[in-house]
Amino acid sequence: MSGPGWLLRVLGGLPKPAKAAPADEEEPRPVTRDRVGDYLLDKGYRFVVDDDGDLTGTWDGSRFWFLLLGEHGEIVQVRGRWHHQVPLEQRSAVALALNDWNRERIWPKAYLREEEGMLALYSEVSADFEPGATDKQLAQVLSCGLGTGVQLFAALEATIPGGGPAPDVPDN
Template identity: 70%
Template sequence: MLGARSPAKHHSPRSDEEAPTPLTRERVADYLRGRGYQFLVDDDGDLTGTWDGNRFWFLLLGEHEEILQVRGRWQRQLPLERRRAVALAINDWNRERIWPKVYVREEDGLLALYSEVSADLEQGATDLQVAQLVACGLGTGVQMFSALDALIPLDDAQPPGTPND
């Protein structure tokens, strides 16, 4: 019959596909354990550990703890007078890359730099999705902190490309 539509096909998930389930700290911890990573639970109940000397937290945020955030803090702090140079460096990073979001905060009279990868998992997530988000947060955070180490030398070090006297 002209103009008649055939019934929509109902696609059921293949039996080997995992259905999304609610996000939990235990699922994040299972991923970290499965990778052999060392971590602990802090006083707030958050998972935390260090990678390449930088502190990372695996936070469940939101009213129903449906947002997974991997937050990293660079192991170094900088004097306040370096704010402009740091702002330019992290602005370049944020403009040229999707992950992680990078920002600077003043803490105890010094500058602290943070990385964040966040995802709203209100509808749940598969273990593979949780693994990809955690790996993305850690991998891009460590990469960014490593880039900062190269861009911002220690105060007593020569900047990269400076000839030796």
């Protein structure tokens, strides 16, 4: 066959060029609570292990959890809860604000739940690491979940007036 090299490859006339993996590339490993804890410690963050065995701490006054979900703990989720609650009467306005956030940004997913007669606002970033994750991949998801969650809650401070305090959550 004659013709451009890419065309020959598409038509099966030439083999695909081999991609050489960089020699310093880390192999993915299973994600564990210890690996998440090591990342947090390396950053100098303070956290505790709660009664459910999840890592949790407060950033800018809001509670964040670092969860391992799924059948084998392969899904990493960073979940944050804003440190204010909003009256139920503001559900429509809050839902519109969160919808705007979700439409304009990829992370974090933002949602609200009714808790004890008030609205609680949450952030979530999740990633499925079934085949494992490198330290760099894990750090990226944890950093994204925490950083974008803090950004969401800061935006809420300026957007949603009159949020009441959250129920007491123990500090770490």
